[in-house]
Amino acid sequence: MRWSKMNFDFTEEQNMLKRSVRKLSTEVLEPAIQKQERDIPFSKNFSLRMLKELQPYGFLDNTIAEENGGSGLDPLTYALMYEEIPIDLKSLVGISSSFTKGIANNGTESQKERFLPGLLSGDKIGCSAITEPNVGSNAAMLKTSAYLDGDEWVVNGTKTFISNGQIADYVNVVVQFDSSKKGKGLGTLIIEKEESPFQVKPLQTLGFKNGHLAELYFDNVRVPKENLLNPEGTGLKSTLIGFQTYRCFVATHANSLAQKALDYSLEYVKEREQFGRPIGSFQLVQEMLADMKTDVDASKLITYRALDMLSKGRRCPVESSMAKQFATEMAVRVTSKAIQIHGAYGLTTEFPLEGLFRNARMLTIPDGTTQIQKMIMGRELTGLRAFD
Template sequence: MSDRAAQLVERTLPTEEAGELIALVREIAQREIVPRAAEEEDAGHFPRSTFTLLSESGLLGLPYDAEYGGGEQPYEVYLQVLEELAAARLTVGLGVSVHSLACHALAGYGTKEQRAEQLPAMLGGGLLGAYCLSEPSSGSDAASLRTRAVRDGDDWVITGTKAWITHGGIADFHTVFARSGGEGARGITAFLVPGGAEGLVPAAPERKMGLKGSPTAQLNFDGVRVPDRHRIGDEGQGFAIALAALDAGRLGIAACAIGVAQAALDEALSYAAGRRQFGRPIADFQGLRFMLADMGTRVEAGRALYLAAARLRDAGRPYSRQAAMAKLFCTDAAMSVTTDAVQVLGGYGYTADFPVERLMREAKVLQIVEGTNQIQRMVIARHLLGPETGTG
């Protein structure tokens, strides 16, 4: 892999502290994550010890308030941390993004008492979260979810099945969206469910194309009882909470995608400079140079797009459209760049001896999670054109 440290000076970072933070993350990644990434992914090993280290280093709560143990960093900085982690190993970068997503509801909509009681452990206490919105029959159409929450005195009883849950079966807490009222978006409420809750039963992890080290599983809620003090926000507010979290989460996926793409570009550049054919490095051939130039342009453009959206968020301005655009462009760019990286390496790129084939397999899932890229196009079009008229 080429020297990523040299690229740090090219970043536009808001403070000197932010530059030091990114340098620290890069050091941890190169020392603790990269050396074991390929072996552990191949074995399907989840690196819980790495997440413990990240928590101890204050890296699992970066965008949240310092009052509750967070790092109080701008999203612009937090996303660049995600990019560095994903470049080292997507299981780690995506895991941090999902954990942040799971904390979002309580941090943004919980009462002061709830935040004081729960957030410190979630942000810096070594815990790991899961975000439970999707179901077997409601993925893109999240408002049609069927998991039910029924009031029983001072408790709620949750029954149903959640699907495609990252950290399913290993999470210490879950942000769960369940139907507490009528049909549609207004009948959904958010809850905080601990990992050891009675009646919470994980299914066997999914067998996936990539991200084998990151467990993805269905979660069955068989009469899981939680107290009303674990309800987040008002009854019926859950879908709005979920959408707000997804806007932020889409930026996390965009940053992870650029990390994967940057790692693939680094490998392709290194290989092209060292591989000789016809008496000279293959990097001398115009066809390959143009391919690498396009790959580099996609990476830089994607980074600029997700950072622009992050700066809107940091300024308190609307950013839903830009988040969808960043998620769409960055994940499509990652798929294109990783595919081209395999091509640059030729036959070697198709083998597991080099990381680009793994990066290509991992890039694919980023076009699917946090709303498929087809859904992102629908979101963007609605912002540009308004809702569909429904007329022929």
């Protein structure tokens, strides 16, 4: 025992935080969500109400370092809390709080004074706009342009598939300042919707209705000069630097979806009877459950390891990409098996399984597709790059 180092238990404080967030979810957040219309994106007012409920638990400032005014919680502990919030709120909270963290870490004093109070109180929502209609995986080729005209930046271009895009007050937009420099010409600007209006088109997708995905159109949008967040040459780096963390949180989101599908299945197999017996007594149904449980546990362990490395300040490109690609593909497998276990009922909107499956199917694409994650792993393992 003296040499044992691995520890699969959470600390007492972590368990306590998890319990308190679970209580908030079951007593306040989930009942409120159940009163909303299914598959219709939450209104902005409702989204803000949910942020206000989560705010006292530190969900809006937890990951910001203490020296930047946050509570400096480590990523693993934050992820354990994040697991407990309802699936429909994960994107809203995750995306807006990482926007906030970007300002707290990289913003000027005046940007912090202007933007942080509303974000930290849950009165404002942020999002991050990288993807364009013709540029997805290859972020170095982004085209949305910005040039200085007097005291203002003039922004032109289109961003697409932007989470929180339908309801965000602030957007961190990756722009190209000098296209001859490709990736080295990129930087980011904060665009405030009220101050610098732009057009927003909601996008209809398979799942993830409360991701509020949108296309944003910038047509000669004028933005104050002082809204520059990451100057020319730092845009790509500032975007890529956060990816190890984002990937762990997408993995956590996927693990929660899969865990829910497994929980529903375990209940159902004991209630549903065929051939005069609960279907859970059939060996082939038990095999599906055993495969689902193995998948979910393996995925959680891989994800916790990456989060633990992040918490210790260690670089984890292989581990975070492994977590992201394994967890999101796993969630598709597990939610699909959960539908199989529920038979035809699993396909109906009376049951939650088809919704979990549709949401899971969305997660293999953002923050680097499964293929991109595997190529990052391949590059780290071999030292050979598949692309520039």
